[in-house]
Amino acid sequence: MSASPxxxxxASPPAPLAHAxxxxxxxxxxxxxxxxxxxxxxxxxxxxxxxxxxxxxAEEFGxxxxxxxxxxxxxxxxxxxxxxxxxxxxxxLTGHSAGIDAATSGLRSAADDFPEALPIxxxxxxxxxxxxxxxxxxxxxxxxxxxxxxxxxxxxxxxxYVERIFxxxxxxxxxxxTPEEVARITPEVCRAWHNRMYRPEQMLxxxxxxFEVDAMMEWLAPLAQxxxxxxxxxxxxxxxxxxxxxxAGISNLESTPDHFEIEKDLEQGFVVAGFKxxxxxxxxxxxxxxxxxxLGEGFSGRLFSNLRDRRSLAYAVGSSLRSHRLGGxxxxxxGTQPERLDEALAGLLGEAENLTREGITEDDxxxxxxxxxxxxxxxxxxxxxxxxxxxxWEDLGLGADYDARYLDxxxxxxTEAVVQAARKYWRDPVIVVLRPKS
Amino acid sequence: xxxxxxxxxxxxxxxxxxxxGAATGARAPTFSRRLANGLTVLVRGNREVAVATADVWVATxxxxxxxxxxxxxxxxxxxxxxxxxxxxxxxxEREIENIGGAxxxxxxxxxxxxxxxxxxxxxxxxxxxxxxxxxxxxxxxxELEKERGVILEEYxxxxxxxxxxxxxxxxxxxxxxxxxxxxxxxxxxxIRSITRDQMLDYYHRHYAPSNMTLVLTGxxxxxxxxxxxxxxxxxxxxPYNPILAGPEPTRYGVAESFHREKPTGxxxxxxxxxxxxxxxxxxxxxxxxxxxxxxxxxxxxxQGRASRLxxxxxxxxxxxxxxxxxxxxxxxxxxxxxxxxxxxxxQAELREAVEAEVARxxxxxxxxxxxxxxxxxxxxxHLFSFETCGSASSxxxxxxxxxxxxxFLDSYLDRLAAATPESVRAAVTAVLADGDWVEISVGPEAxxxxxxxxxxxxSATNGAN
Numbered sequence: 090m091s092a093s094p095x096x097x098x099x100a101s102p103p104a105p106l107a108h109a110x111x112x113x114x115x116x117x118x119x120x121x122x123x124x125x126x127x128x129x130x131x132x133x134x135x136x137x138x139x140x141x142x143x144x145x146x147a148e149e150f151g152x153x154x155x156x157x158x159x160x161x162x163x164x165x166x167x168x169x170x171x172x173x174x175x176x177x178x179x180x181x182l183t184g185h186s187a188g189i190d191a192a193t194s195g196l197r198s199a200a201d202d203f204p205e206a207l208p209i210x211x212x213x214x215x216x217x218x219x220x221x222x223x224x225x226x227x228x229x230x231x232x233x234x235x236x237x238x239x240x241x242x243x244x245x246x247x248x249x250y251v252e253r254i255f256x257x258x259x260x261x262x263x264x265x266x267t268p269e270e271v272a273r274i275t276p277e278v279c280r281a282w283h284n285r286m287y288r289p290e291q292m293l294x295x296x297x298x299x300f301e302v303d304a305m306m307e308w309l310a311p312l313a314q315x316x317x318x319x320x321x322x323x324x325x326x327x328x329x330x331x332x333x334x335x336x337a338g339i340s341n342l343e344s345t346p347d348h349f350e351i352e353k354d355l356e357q358g359f360v361v362a363g364f365k366x367x368x369x370x371x372x373x374x375x376x377x378x379x380x381x382x383x384l385g386e387g388f389s390g391r392l393f394s395n396l397r398d399r400r401s402l403a404y405a406v407g408s409s410l411r412s413h414r415l416g417g418x419x420x421x422x423x424g425t426q427p428e429r430l431d432e433a434l435a436g437l438l439g440e441a442e443n444l445t446r447e448g449i450t451e452d453d454x455x456x457x458x459x460x461x462x463x464x465x466x467x468x469x470x471x472x473x474x475x476x477x478x479x480x481x482w483e484d485l486g487l488g489a490d491y492d493a494r495y496l497d498x499x500x501x502x503x504t505e506a507v508v509q510a511a512r513k514y515w516r517d518p519v520i521v522v523l524r525p526k527s
Numbered sequence: 528x529x530x531x532x533x534x535x536x537x538x539x540x541x542x543x544x545x546x547x548g549a550a551t552g553a554r555a556p557t558f559s560r561r562l563a564n565g566l567t568v569l570v571r572g573n574r575e576v577a578v579a580t581a582d583v584w585v586a587t588x589x590x591x592x593x594x595x596x597x598x599x600x601x602x603x604x605x606x607x608x609x610x611x612x613x614x615x616x617x618x619x620e621r622e623i624e625n626i627g628g629a630x631x632x633x634x635x636x637x638x639x640x641x642x643x644x645x646x647x648x649x650x651x652x653x654x655x656x657x658x659x660x661x662x663x664x665x666x667x668x669x670e671l672e673k674e675r676g677v678i679l680e681e682y683x684x685x686x687x688x689x690x691x692x693x694x695x696x697x698x699x700x701x702x703x704x705x706x707x708x709x710x711x712x713x714x715x716x717x718i719r720s721i722t723r724d725q726m727l728d729y730y731h732r733h734y735a736p737s738n739m740t741l742v743l744t745g746x747x748x749x750x751x752x753x754x755x756x757x758x759x760x761x762x763x764x765x766p767y768n769p770i771l772a773g774p775e776p777t778r779y780g781v782a783e784s785f786h787r788e789k790p791t792g793x794x795x796x797x798x799x800x801x802x803x804x805x806x807x808x809x810x811x812x813x814x815x816x817x818x819x820x821x822x823x824x825x826x827x828x829x830q831g832r833a834s835r836l837x838x839x840x841x842x843x844x845x846x847x848x849x850x851x852x853x854x855x856x857x858x859x860x861x862x863x864x865x866x867x868x869x870x871x872x873x874q875a876e877l878r879e880a881v882e883a884e885v886a887r888x889x890x891x892x893x894x895x896x897x898x899x900x901x902x903x904x905x906x907x908x909h910l911f912s913f914e915t916c917g918s919a920s921s922x923x924x925x926x927x928x929x930x931x932x933x934x935f936l937d938s939y940l941d942r943l944a945a946a947t948p949e950s951v952r953a954a955v956t957a958v959l960a961d962g963d964w965v966e967i968s969v970g971p972e973a974x975x976x977x978x979x980x981x982x983x984x985x986s987a988t989n990g991a992n
Contacts, residue, residue, distance in 0.1 A: 170833065177903070239792030
């Protein structure tokens, strides 16, 4: 360790990837976004439904996720076994899930098999059977999954943290529901949810890979008529939010510090702590994104350098900014031995406080910006990441082709903006401590 | 072929999408060159992306350790990030992240690897940083002590994870003796006792160019890749002088049941495991074709929602909430494992049902539709596994560490296409037919099974204790 590395302040940001232009089409009421990538030999597509957990009333909690899971369990034309055998015999993989703001259904396969797999995929979306026995099997599966969350420290602690950081808001309930909520789901309510929500006018179809636009439109054309009759969901999801403040966004909610402790029979404790944060389209978003990167992302983030490298407090430590349509949070996490748990919590909060008090250097900002830009470019290599990103940005109103501007937005952030954003939002932490029983 | 569990240097970024890359990339042959100093360079270019991965594989892992230094490969992997002759603590990571890159490392039984993915304009700097780490590493005594604490936290984290403990217990008992008996992370006692001198000795013996492979993938040409390798590794000279002259023979545990009592959310984590090494006197497929046949058997049996185990165990009989099948090949052994999560009270019935399905696979003709399904799924998974340069380098390096060459990887799709129902059945019959399973479970005891000990072993017949 005799010499210092060359100065890194001159590092230039990564250049954006060149991609074929995005093509916008429509099949009936279904909006279509296509990003061909010739020669890849693969195709990935996603149906992005702008209705999900945040659209649930209190009586419906867990229903968006459960209904999405039922789409793989048989259609009116094929039972569950036949459906999955037919898809897998084409080497095709499908997945259906619901998040807070959107439910997504994905299909990926070799390009040669895609035209044959696509109608089966749409059959899942348009004609799910909601068979009573399959529903019971899915219920068992979800309940077992909820039990297994207990066995994963991060998931378990995070689940309690989400309840608290979003307390008083629709985001504060769990996408999968609680065991009690899952227990009351019936085929009828799934069917009703599906009829109301799975409407083409509430969806985007996004695909990327080795296809020609005209061919994809030919494959999609006969599938436009298959949607069941229904009026759709006339009410915007945000009308279901519990308060005016909630509808306006998470960061407008009253901020209250919270410290919650849970004891379990464990070798190692775990802490999740965080602060409310604004939505992706908010002017402060990019500054906060970089504040999180300076604080705790990558191996040279401050949490890793100071708590792991210098103080040996943890193996798992870091931070992450999570953003939904109405807002999100910036979470920090650390796992450590019981004797050092309080020191670890103080370390997390102390590093966040240091950043707001002492600011950051140009070197800090350069590292964070280039790190985040690099992750963004690396993530875009896969077709799956590409279609997910396109759909998400389109839904947020940024446009599916937001890529190039994303890097511009990051590059426009100054050190002052990072520190101001951190000072504005990193107040009143919500803390959940999972403490081993003494 | 599922790669064995690795102990990663740190938390990795969550995957942002499906794995893998261009079909043409997956189907293209691997470019290979051996430098004068013995370093093997493998290249799989994909010029359609503006990122690249540089990945150094060292053909040493926990299988090359003696019992008293168990875990040293993994410990050393952590320490390689702690400073070199020219870069202090944290400076290499900062340098890499400053040019938009991300680095990490992993240790397994047969290998350790260090990798950087970054915008391709920075690839030269990335390879330089990798070379700095593996060639010019320095070991500061105080940093060793600090990192020991980090690894002990990693160890504790594993103890709290019943899924991880299941695999740990299964490997320890399936590989009753030999190179895979000890866990990659080591025992708490050895993590605490490994010394600076032991680590320096281990490093100097094993981190030699002739024991390394540099894999470059993504936006780089074959010629440029070789030039980069020559520039940063060409004058690297160190003899390879391993601690162990050769591996101790693998001895497999058989017909054993082991339960580790551990609180969980309710279910037990359960597995049946057994040897899947190719027998010397097999009438069925041989070598690479044998491995491909068991890959297919794995998918017929327990990969996907239309697999036999999923349909029988989950759909028809509700014996488990998850079930899947894994075939792991290592340099000196192989294991075939079925794992599940289930209620403890259903464990016996689950085992019976799983064994019946495995037996059926060896006894009854395999319908062509079943083989077709497995083949198509495996082909698709293989193609997608070359989609990103990070995943492509992992695949390329892993297969090279496993087989010592590139033929297996480059011929994999052809071998999949050539496999027949008979070849799959013959491979299954050769290794899975005798019922000599090691059974492992982690979780709560069933009611009425009070036991003061934290672990119990029944009917061990082959010295697995």
